[in-house]
Amino acid sequence: MTTTTTLPPQRKARTASALIAALVLGTGLAVQAAEGLRPEVGKPLQAAQDLIKAQKFKEALAKVRDADAVSGKNAQESFTIERMRLAAASGAGDLNTATASLDALDKSGKLAQPEKLRYLESLAGSAYRAQDYAKTNQLGQRYYKEGGNSASVRTLLVQAQYLSGDYTGAAKALTSEVQASEKAGGPPSEASLKLLLSTASKLNDTDKYVYTVEKLLTYYPKKEYWGDLLSRLQRKPNFSEKFALDTYRLALATGSLRNANDYIEMAQLAAQAGYPAEGKQVLDKGYASGVLGSGPGAERQQRLRDLLTKRSSEDKAAQPGVEAQAIAAADGNALVKLGFNLALSGESAKGLSLMQQGLSKGGLAAAEASKLRYGIAQVLSGNTSQAHATFRTVTGTDGAAELARLWSLFARSKPSNAA
Template sequence: MMKLISHAALVAVLAAGVTVTAVATPAVAQKKKDKDAGAPQLNLSEAIRKPVSEAQAAIAAKDNTTAMAKIAEAEAIAKTDDDRYVVNALKLPIVAQGQDQNALLPVLDALISNPKTPQTDLPRYNYFRGAIPFQNKKYADALPYLTKARDLGYQDQNLALQVAQSMIETGNVQGGVAEIDKAIKAEEAAGRKAPQDWYNYAIAKLFASGQKAETAAWLQRSVKAYPTAENWRKVILVYRDGREAKGGQPLDRNQRLDLFRLMRATKALADQSDYLEYANLAYQAGLPYETKAVLDEGKATGKIPATNATATQLLRDSQAAIKSDAPLATIEKQASTSGKAAMGAGDVNLALGNYAKAAEFYRLALSKGGVDTSEANLRLGQALTQAGDKAGARTAFQGVTTAPRSEIAGFWTNWMDMSPTATATGA
């Protein structure tokens, strides 16, 4: 999810601002402080002055070999915090130029813990002290330093996500996902769109930890941010599979059918397996009109080959069932007898693409009772969405109060909100 730190960036950031001013007496220290308020004022031990001065001259001459030899000489006789600070401050940019980033860790540790290190340098020192183990997937080691860098105000486009990932990989999934949420909102506040990978990572970790409701909410956020047909398909399938994972309660036939209707509405049916599973579910639900419409659409788009034997047989069966079914007028006339009969009339009209009429029968079913209120409102919302009545659909979806149908209603609401027209797919 994160980009690795380039070697050039590492050298540039760690070398920036390293200035050492060595002084001998309080009077001289005050004069230097007035002259250069940005540099730390150091009172070095007498013995260390010569190797430090020689190391600085070698650094200026770009002679790192000599510089490191003089720094080692100074380090061996360092006695005070001032001495140890100057040794590590001179060593840091040279070590950063090497290829072994881990060699920086003891240098950064020494600088972070030294009271003489300027407070303005601590944010970047903490950041790189955490970023290096982060790149090596040592998240427990990385997390306290990355968090400290953030708290000290360090600015890096990856920092928030590095903190989040470190939290998640050390077991704090909710805390890490909350950090991703903050990062996404910060991007939005800055007028930018957060990368899709950020959503995908949060979804994957919530899914793996069995947090079904949270996974569903993030899937809805993902598809709202990236409403492509491909993402709709992925989001719907991940949601469906997540409901069945880790001993969860699988979606029933009607709930799966409502998801396939959403896939069809969002044009997310990708191949013949999608179309055939959808058509078979509709057939099992006693909706041969919908089976035929789905198969006809799959063949027309070329996603179901004309030679597909399963599709041919299912189409033949659906046509036979349509002939043997009661006429539509009879089904609609019976709707007044009970809520269940009204639901049946609504389902047939929904399957036929008669969305406004389907909505009438779903409302009738709700008024008569004896039906699952959440299911009836979900179907009513679908019908009104396809009919273009967004206000009515929103009210219906709000009436879906029990999971998983309430989650499915959330997906339908997202599609309705994103679609300019939310027009019918047609049967």
């Protein structure tokens, strides 16, 4: 899943037109009120102003040139000419001329800072509309260097970087934007996060992609984000296959199992791991949702369901003996596994108690996986507040810590049954 977020063309056009209109208003006032303009300068400038209001920008530029051709111009005349030229050139899409006029106005020392920022914002918008992304970046950076703080210019800058292929620069800017929003106590915009997601995809940066989807799930949780995130997570080079079933468990909990193959594979993995009751539950959910039970695989699906139903009954019958052996064992491995099995089967109170005993006994062959599953059992039983504490203790670089973080993220959307 990749999403590119850009300003709609109509919105871009309206934005640029509004900024140009502001320029026209400013220049109009300048012509009407400016002192020291001789008639041979003022008359063509007045005509240029009227042409700008009529959006005849190229004709306006010709009138500005007529005024500029007058010899012996004083400082006020030159200043007014350049300001009118800037407005006309901006409307005509002549960015080089408009930028040169802005530079001339700036050097004159007569241009007020707020007006300079307004011009820079307008020109950056015009450059973006003209798909001159290098110019957009140049003008946008200058705008902020001069003290501007418009969020719309920041959006133009980032999108210009993205559309020009500078995905690294766009990702850096968007990450800073996301962090700044969070630091200020507000959520980053979904549009910014979607654009960051797209840059991460373009860069093939799995870590950045996962980071961004996690942010989307934090602030704008949607089922499709979960499916994409879990798929990406399993493709990371350091992700261990031993956590495949735990990943499926999160996919099932978030409603993001995709098809019949996912349900069948999860059920088989559960059975292989010694959790036939869980496997049967997965298949039951697949049947209930209509994903399983029809089509060419229906007979095979039913055979698997019958097998897991039988094994679940056998497990339940053997439970007292298994529990006695687990309690007598020197380590906590069997207690953790039995407790998890019970928790998955609906006996959450007893299951969590046995898992806790196993964790306390120690000697675990896979301590981080055991803590992860204890947290999962807490989430599934509604003890989400305790689950957060458990997940924070999970470490490792093989996928356990990442899954713990994602399960904790999921748990935030669930009410807790315990104080």
